[in-house]
Amino acid sequence: MARGPSAAPVDRFPASPSRSVFPYVFGAVLLASVVFSLREAQVDPRRFVEGEALANVARFVRGAFPPKLSRDFLGLMARPALETIQISVMGTAIAVLIGLPLGLLATSSLTWRGILHERTSRSGRWTLGFVPYALSRATLSVLRSIPEYVWAFMFVRAVGLGPFPGVLAIGVAYGGMLGKVYSEILETMSPRPLETLHAAGAGKPGVILYGLVPQALPNVVAYTLYRWECAIRASAILGFVGAGGLGQQIELSMRMFQFDEVLTLLAILFALVAGVDWISGRIRARLA
Amino acid sequence: MYELRGIRKVFAGGEAALDGVSLAVGRGEHVAFVGPSGAGKTTLFRILNLTLRPTAGTLVLDGRDVAGLSDAELRRARTRIGTIYQRQNLVGRLRVVHNVLAGNLGRWSTATALASLVRPRGAEEAARALEQVGMPEKLWARTDELSGGQQQRVAIARVLVQNPDVILADEPVSSVDPSLAVTIVSLLRDLSHERRKTLLMNLHSVELALAYFPRIVGIRDGRIHFDLAPARVTRELLAELYAGHRDDELQLERLQDGTRPFGGACRPLPGFAE
Amino acid sequence: MARPAPARPARAFPLWAGAGFAALLVWSWHGTGVDPAALFGPEGLGQIAAYVRKLFPPDLSAHALRDAASGAVETFAISLIGSLLSVGIAAPLSLLATRTLLYRGILFEGRPPGPGARARRVALYAAGKATLRVLRTIPEIVWALIFVFMVGLGPFPGVLALGFHTGGVLGKLFGEVLEDVDPAPLEALQATGATRFQVLVYGVLPQALPQFVSYTLYRWEVNIRAAAMMGFVGAGGLGQRIHVAISLFHEHQLLTLILAIYLIVTLVDALSAYLRARLV
Numbered sequence: 001m002a003r004g005p006s007a008a009p010v011d012r013f014p015a016s017p018s019r020s021v022f023p024y025v026f027g028a029v030l031l032a033s034v035v036f037s038l039r040e041a042q043v044d045p046r047r048f049v050e051g052e053a054l055a056n057v058a059r060f061v062r063g064a065f066p067p068k069l070s071r072d073f074l075g076l077m078a079r080p081a082l083e084t085i086q087i088s089v090m091g092t093a094i095a096v097l098i099g100l101p102l103g104l105l106a107t108s109s110l111t112w113r114g115i116l117h118e119r120t121s122r123s124g125r126w127t128l129g130f131v132p133y134a135l136s137r138a139t140l141s142v143l144r145s146i147p148e149y150v151w152a153f154m155f156v157r158a159v160g161l162g163p164f165p166g167v168l169a170i171g172v173a174y175g176g177m178l179g180k181v182y183s184e185i186l187e188t189m190s191p192r193p194l195e196t197l198h199a200a201g202a203g204k205p206g207v208i209l210y211g212l213v214p215q216a217l218p219n220v221v222a223y224t225l226y227r228w229e230c231a232i233r234a235s236a237i238l239g240f241v242g243a244g245g246l247g248q249q250i251e252l253s254m255r256m257f258q259f260d261e262v263l264t265l266l267a268i269l270f271a272l273v274a275g276v277d278w279i280s281g282r283i284r285a286r287l288a
Numbered sequence: 289m290y291e292l293r294g295i296r297k298v299f300a301g302g303e304a305a306l307d308g309v310s311l312a313v314g315r316g317e318h319v320a321f322v323g324p325s326g327a328g329k330t331t332l333f334r335i336l337n338l339t340l341r342p343t344a345g346t347l348v349l350d351g352r353d354v355a356g357l358s359d360a361e362l363r364r365a366r367t368r369i370g371t372i373y374q375r376q377n378l379v380g381r382l383r384v385v386h387n388v389l390a391g392n393l394g395r396w397s398t399a400t401a402l403a404s405l406v407r408p409r410g411a412e413e414a415a416r417a418l419e420q421v422g423m424p425e426k427l428w429a430r431t432d433e434l435s436g437g438q439q440q441r442v443a444i445a446r447v448l449v450q451n452p453d454v455i456l457a458d459e460p461v462s463s464v465d466p467s468l469a470v471t472i473v474s475l476l477r478d479l480s481h482e483r484r485k486t487l488l489m490n491l492h493s494v495e496l497a498l499a500y501f502p503r504i505v506g507i508r509d510g511r512i513h514f515d516l517a518p519a520r521v522t523r524e525l526l527a528e529l530y531a532g533h534r535d536d537e538l539q540l541e542r543l544q545d546g547t548r549p550f551g552g553a554c555r556p557l558p559g560f561a562e
Numbered sequence: 563m564a565r566p567a568p569a570r571p572a573r574a575f576p577l578w579a580g581a582g583f584a585a586l587l588v589w590s591w592h593g594t595g596v597d598p599a600a601l602f603g604p605e606g607l608g609q610i611a612a613y614v615r616k617l618f619p620p621d622l623s624a625h626a627l628r629d630a631a632s633g634a635v636e637t638f639a640i641s642l643i644g645s646l647l648s649v650g651i652a653a654p655l656s657l658l659a660t661r662t663l664l665y666r667g668i669l670f671e672g673r674p675p676g677p678g679a680r681a682r683r684v685a686l687y688a689a690g691k692a693t694l695r696v697l698r699t700i701p702e703i704v705w706a707l708i709f710v711f712m713v714g715l716g717p718f719p720g721v722l723a724l725g726f727h728t729g730g731v732l733g734k735l736f737g738e739v740l741e742d743v744d745p746a747p748l749e750a751l752q753a754t755g756a757t758r759f760q761v762l763v764y765g766v767l768p769q770a771l772p773q774f775v776s777y778t779l780y781r782w783e784v785n786i787r788a789a790a791m792m793g794f795v796g797a798g799g800l801g802q803r804i805h806v807a808i809s810l811f812h813e814h815q816l817l818t819l820i821l822a823i824y825l826i827v828t829l830v831d832a833l834s835a836y837l838r839a840r841l842v
Contacts, residue, residue: 022840034646037639041721041798047713056712086593089586145827147787149794149801150820153808158610159601163594168601237703240794244594247703251795254707262704270699337753340671362673367755377750381768390764394755401760443750450754 063259067267074264077249081268084245087163087235088276091170092228098143098175103182105136109194110186110208136179143176148234152243166243170231181223182216189215218287225280232276236269246272289315289454289486290336295345297331297510305331307510308345315453318477318487320501322494324533328510329490330374333458336488337371338362367394370452372476374459374490376439380432384442387431388414391450417445421475437464440472448479455480457489461496469493473500494526494539613813620821621814629803629815630822637799638826640717640789644724645782649774651697651729652736658690659737663766668745669758694737697730702788706797717798724785724792735777736770743769772842779834786830790823800826 047053104110111129148169155165194211202210239247246269253261290313297306305328313319321329334340335347338354347354349365357365370391378387385408392410393401400409408414411427418424421441426434431442440460447455457476461469473489473496480487491497497504498518506513506521506529513529514521523540530536600606657663665675665683675683700708702723709719748765756764793801800823807816 026837026840033642037642040636040639041643041717043643043718043721047718053712060708060711083593086590089590090594090596093587093590141828142824145824145831146820147790147823147827149791150804150823153804154613157808158613159606164596167594167596233701237701237791240703247701250704251707254704254711266700266704269701270696273699334749338672339668339749339753341673359673363755363757365755366753369753371750371753373746373750375746377746379747379751379765379768381772382764386764390751390756391754393751393757393760393764396760398757398759401756401763405763446754 060259063257064263066260067263068258068260069264073261077246077265077268080239080244080246080249081272083163084232084235084239084247084269084272085276087166087170087238087243087245088228088231090167091174091235092224092231094167094171095174095178095227095231096224098171099140099178099182102136102140102175103179103186104208105132106140106179106183107186108133109189109191110204110212137183140176140179140183143172144174144180145176146173148173149238149241152238152241156242161242161244163244166235166238166245169238169243170234174227174231174234178224178227182220185216185219185223186212221287222284225284229273229276229280232273236272289313289317289350291348293346293348295332295335295342295347297328297335297340298343304343304510306335306342309507309510309512310345311505311512311515313486313488316484316486317503318480318501319489319503319505320497321488321490321505321507322492322497322529323507323513324530324536325492327507329507330458331510332507333371333456333488333490336454337369337456338366363394367450368453370447370450370455372440372443372447372455372457372460374462376436376443378431378439378442378446380430382431383427384418384429384431384434385411385414385427387442388417388427388445388449391446391448394450413449414445417448418442420448420479421445437468440464444472444476451483452485454486454488457487459490459492462492469496477501616813617817619814620817621812622818626815626818630800630818633800633803633819634822634826636717637786637789637801637823638830640720640724640792640797640799641782641786641830644721644789645728645778645785647721647725648728648732648781648785649778651725652694652732655690655694655729655733656736656740657762658686659694659733660740661687662741662745663758663762668749669752669761672752690733690737694730694733697726698728698734699730700727702727703791703795706792706795710796715796715798717792720789720792720797720799723797724788727788728781728785732777732781736774739770739773739777740766776838776842779838783831783834786827790827 111133151172152165152169155168159165159168189212193215194207197207197211235244236246236250239245239249240251242248246265250262250265250269253259253265290311292309292311295306295309296304298304307328309328309332321332323329331340335342338349341355354362354365379390386405389404389408389410392404396404396409403409415424415427418427418441421444423438423441426438426442431439434442440463444460455476460476461472464472473491476487476489477500479485489497489501498521502517503515504518504521505515506525508529514525516525526540527537530540601610661667662669664687665680674680705723705726706719709722713719713722743766747769748761751761751765752758790800790804793799793803794805796802800819804816804819804823807813807819
């Protein structure tokens with residue numbers, strides 16, 4: 001290729017693009033927060049190599065192998081393993097019970113905005129629509145912003161130890177998440193079928209049943225199943241605050257330095273999670 | 289340049305896309321490939337630019353069987369072949385300048401390639417290439433903000449930067465309007481002519497092929513149907529080539545009627561006897 | 563003249579699936595000792611009401627506020643560094659979890675790896691996937707226990723715990739994104755003679771980056787909640803202070819801390835939503 005002189009007059013070519021300041025501000029803020037957070041979180045990789053750390057790793061690994069597979073221990077652990085599943089199922093069920101009505105109320109197209117409310121008076125929309133809408137959104141936000149283990153802690157105080165507070169904790173925290181996502185799914189549904197049904201004289205329940213539910217159902221079910229997958233992990237964790245399930249056993253074994261038991265329990269958890277993922281994946285594939 | 293002997297390509301679980309194609313293309317030659325869609329033209333081009341490996345047969349590039357090339361040699365061979373795709377195959381989220389400079393990747397070291405993403409290396413070169421395709425002002429635009437025709441010209445600019453010995457253009461004008469199609473085809477032909485490059489082009493439009501190329505290869509059902517100078521491509525041959533493909537038959541009728549969608553804008557290239 | 567109605571097609575979900583689902587619910591109900599009567603009966607409600615009454619009012623003394631603020635800042639720091647660490651773990655591992663970069667797809671059509679090389683690469687892929695699976699199956703809190711045991715108390719083990727668990731989650735997601743990018747631009751880049759690494763940098767990553775950012779922000783939202791929990795096993799943050807407040811029956815202070823969690827979680831959710839809108 002016969003190239004021109006390499007020192008081409010630079011001004012012939014468009015200069016670099018004019019950029020907004022956002023990338024620079026963002027970069028600076030990110031850098032500052034990272035530096036600050038590194039100090040705040042006392043990040044210090046040297047702690048891996050100094051003192052007892054390496055010896056502790058060795059102790060942990062040596063202690064963990066071989067995992068404890070005695071019949072007694074496995075028999076003893078069957079109960080908490082099953083309990084973990086039960087907590088996740090019941091917790092998700094309660095989450096749906098909480099999330100569905102709140103989610104419907106938190107959907108603006110159902111309560112106060114859009115095609116279904118063209119004929120409603122302004123004050124009617126406000127009192128019957130917007131107020132419940134805002135209230136339910138606020139409730140959902142509180143429910144989901146307080147982590148499930150804090151809920152579990154409080155429910156343990158309120159109803160005592162055992163799996164029941166775990167169920168309530170997952171139900172309440174995940175209810176908040178499900179409600180928010182349900183309302184997001186419903187908001188994005190195509191309004192055209194609703195308009196048609198509305199024009200055909202269908203009342204609100206009819207419009208919801210025939211227009212909204214069929215459109216939204218696959219997404220709603222898929223997201224609920226996804227939450228169930230999260231719930232099985234959560235229910236294993238909640239044991240740490242005394243709410244039953246595998247977590248309680250893991251913490252006990254860890255505290256007593258029985259690492260071979262810890263490994264077995266982790267393997268059980270692994271199997272549970274994989275099983276739930278598989279089932280939920282199968283169902284979602286059928287839905288899609 | 290190219291020598292193909294009995295090239296056959298069967299995709300997993302499908303029929304043969306190419307079934308015994310033998311062909312020789314000399315250095316600096318301009319060849320148009322025509323034929324109904326699904327005839328295997330695109331597959332042929334993907335074999336010619338060393339993306340796909342033929343199931344059977346030999347592909348000789350400049351006297352060497354490409355099946356015997358090492359990884360590094362294969363990459364070096366690829367740098368000498370520039371491809372323009374039917375879909376532009378650009379990375380939409382990158383700026384135009386990076387997509388154009390990607391033509392250098394075969395020559396660049398990994399470090400240079402990385403550095404260029406931060407501070408484009410040789411932006412003037414990219415600007416020059418864009419100037420040649422008539423849109424220098426788009427150097428810093430984001431590629432996915434351009435229209436289809438503009439993206440096609442970015443793809444051509446990339447090939448200019450790559451500066452290969454062979455240009456393969458796979459239906460480069462199927463997604464642009466007729467006047468732009470003429471511009472792009474003649475641009476590619478003139479550039480290849482100036483720089484003595486081999487130019488192979490798949491064309492949907494028989495009219496463009498006949499007007500711009502001294503050698504026409506008709507492909508049907510994965511086989512070469514004819515390989516002739518345009519003057520000897522008869523109406524009957526074309527009818528056979530497109531038999532059973534309604535859209536293309538309509539195109540032929542228009543050609544016979546003398547309706548010319550490309551407006552007779554075609555100029556013969558000096559140096560090519562017709 | 564009445565025609566026979568067309569036969570009803572098979573259901574998407576057969577009846578036995580519904581029955582199984584009902585049985586699962588009943589079994590779980592019994593197993594977990596769900597007792598609405600206890601909860602909503604006069605005694606249960608009374609207990610809850612009494613507990614809620616004990617929480618109010620929140621402790622707004624300077625000392626409690628300072629404690630809550632420093633806990634919130636620490637929690638934020640744990641979540642931020644933990645999330646960044648997880649990206650650092652996920653990004654390299656996700657390359658191993660991407661078949662289209664290792665042994666199949668358009669980058670390998672021209673020259674498929676030989677049987678030996680292919681076997682090695684498949685093994686590499688399997689190892690990458692297995693590592694990611696182990697990382698993400700162990701819950702954050704168990705990682706935290708392990709790291710507390712290794713490096714001692716404080717927020718640092720919390721950072722490590724978040725990084726490892728989330729690294730496994732993000733690695734899987736990143737790998738799926740990488741396998742899903744449009745192969746056409748990759749084909750074009752390869753055809754210019756680019757190496758596989760150059761194709762990765764010029765073709766794969768630019769396409770994948772927005773989703774990487776979006777997934778990372780989403781996991782940050784998850785991590786701020788998790789960071790608030792780490793303290794239960796001695797890994798710093800608000801959790802540790804909550805643990806203390808609950809153990810010592812400092813209910814008013816507990817409510818202050820819960821409010822702090824609510825604030826910091828809401829703040830991170832808003833930040834993440836803003837950044838998602840700006841960056842993606």
